[in-house]
Amino acid sequence: MLNLQSPLSRKLTAFVALSDADLATLARFDRRRKTFHSGHEMIHEGEVNASAYILSTGWACSYKILPDGDRQIVDFQIPGDFLGLRSILFRTADHTVEAITRIEASEVLEPDLLDAFANAPRLATAVLWAASRDEAMVVEHLVNLGRRSAEERMAHLLLELGARLHLVGLGDEAGFDCPLTQYHLADALGLSAVHVNRVLRRLREDGLVTFQKGRVIVDAPARLRDLAGFDTAYLDQTGPLLR
Amino acid sequence: MLNLQSPLSRKLTAFVALSDADLATLARFDRRRKTFHSGHEMIHEGEVNASAYILSTGWACSYKILPDGDRQIVDFQIPGDFLGLRSILFRTADHTVEAITRIEASEVLEPDLLDAFANAPRLATAVLWAASRDEAMVVEHLVNLGRRSAEERMAHLLLELGARLHLVGLGDEAGFDCPLTQYHLADALGLSAVHVNRVLRRLREDGLVTFQKGRVIVDAPARLRDLAGFDTAYLDQTGPLLR
């Protein structure tokens, strides 16, 4: 029986209708299950022939370290996300991926992926689409850093996380569980941890969002979206492009 | 005769060995030549069923506009670059692309691209690789905005442009022609135009780079790379992954 319920196949079929053969190829990805403990570096920048992973449970983050030791988090990965694709395509990883919580994931090796592309061409198109969605998110983060104030950035990040978690069935209208520390937020938003703290306080005092004890509660969704200029368009799962 | 010299096929074959049939499919992309005058918006954010383009001559930039009118330039496109891929994959464009100079480009329509993927599977893989290289650049820009000072950002941008132009045979060791205004730089680097001017002056006075009258001259390449923490890895054209 084909595993129609795997997070990745659910994500990919949203874009490209896949044949049973395609799905069978995909299902093979789900066989190499691995577990990582919190803090483990799943992929190191500069590593050659790294694997990619499909996240089943837990959170991760991908980042780059600058010569002076500063770190810039590029994105967070939540269940259902593909991670490390570029480290396969480029042979050597251009970023690091670290487990934030305990993680369960399926390992995808380079030959698996390349074979899949050769034998199941529609898969390549589907993965292209998934990669493009990731790029759209990175672009949104870029706009965030370039042109929004600290409060706006924070609001945007929290809304995005909420929306993404909602898409995979985690969290609800009111809020979501969030294992990130203020250091994570700072490194993602290009702020200092101290300033993150002040920003969170202001948002809380203004009755917009509350982030405390590992839980984010959106107190005033409409006002928060307004502040952040948040538009879900870039996250939308539009219908299949290829039938 | 197949057009082996088209900029796109040169770029894609660097990664994936393409068959004659693949190349013939690709060559079809080069037939719909178009010209745009400086300032023309080739793709509008929100536009549905926009085309993509392959740039032959001239410069473009892709950007997003925020509700308050601010603009964030995500990347500049130079000859050989693919632009607007996401506007095809997502049906509706998530960013705007504007011609900076007069432009000559080949139009790629949605059906062309999807047919190509269906009939020439290796092409999809090749385009995935090209899209991933673009993503790697956007990630680098993200790091730039998040964790580098104004001078470092500027140095990084100018070095990147120089390196990219060099890869397609434009410019030389000493410098390159650059049609960007200080407003373009400001919108790409998340700075004000006024501050861009100050930064350029300081870099010039420190004998690092000179950007004047449409030409960038790198006065002290080593010191400039050092300042920017510039590492060409993310631009490298590594050998074919799929043979």
Next chain:
DNA sequence: ATGCAGGACTGACGCAAAGCAGCCTGAGGC
């Protein structure tokens, strides 16, 4: 030749965010 617009350039001033320095709390470890 005159007016005008776009782009480069400058100085004065104010603010948002960084840096520094330190305190408080809770969870583990011994």
Next chain:
DNA sequence: GCCTCAGGCTGCTTTGCGTCAGTCCTGCAT
């Protein structure tokens, strides 16, 4: 019980960058 350490939190000082408010130069249209 005490110690340590990570993470959250706060006040004060400093600074990088934006904003405002211009000037100057060049090319173009009238």
